[in-house]
Amino acid sequence: MKSPSNAWKNIVGVTFNYLTVLEYKSNGIWLAQCKCGNKTLVKTSKLNNGHTKSCGCIKRFNALKHNGSETSEYHSWSSMKGRCNNPNNPAFVNYGGRGITVCKEWNSFETFLADMGPCPIGYSIERINNNLGYNPQNCIWATPKTQNLNKRSNFIIEYKNKNYPLVTLCKKLNLNYKTVFARLRVLNWSVDKALTVKTNNK
DSSP, X not given: OBOOOTXXXXXXXXXXXXXXXXXXXXXXXXXXXXXXSOEEEEEHHHHHTTSOOSSSHHHHHHHHHHSOTTSHXXXXXXXXXXXXXXXXXXXXXXXXXXXXXXXXXXXXXXXXXXXXXXXXXXXXXXXXXXXXXXXXXTEEEEXXXXXXXXXXXXXXEEEXXXXXXXXXXXXXXXXXXXXXXXXXXXXXXXXHHHHHSOOSOO
C-alpha cells in the first residue's frame, strides 16, 4: 500500500458517512468501501467536506423510494413474496409450501428497501439460514457464488482444530451469525479475523 505524503493525514480505517477508507492511492485519492459493499475512489477534500457520502448508492436509494417498480430491488421483493405467498407460483413448493415466510414488516416495499438497502450490481437476495424465512436478520444481498456455497446443508468451518457448523459456533462465541457469515462469504475475511472481531449481538 502506498503511503500518503505529509500533506495528507493517514485516514485508513476511518469512516465518513457510508464510506470506510481502505487504502491510499495517490494525489490525495483514497480507495474506500461503501456500506452497500461497493468500492470507490474519492478525494480527501470530498470526504472531509461531506460532499461524497457514498459510492452513489444514497442518491440511487432516494430515487428508488420514489419510483422502485422497475428496479432489481422491487423485482426481488415481488418474487420473494410470490414464492412464499402464492400457491400457484412454481417455486411455492420449495418456499411457502415448506413453511418459509416473509416477515409482516416486508409487506411494504419501502420497509424492505430501507432494511436491505440498494442491491449491488450482480447481487440478489439470499437467506443466510435456508431453513428460516425472509427478514432483516436472515437476509443479505449476495453474489451467485455466495448463494451456491450457502446451498450446502451445513456451513462447516474449522476452529481450534475442530469442525463446527457456523451457526453453532456463533452461539458458542456469542457472535452475530449474519455478520460472521457476511464476513466470510461476502468480504472474504479469514476465519480468525471473522471470529475475533466482536459483533453486537447473537
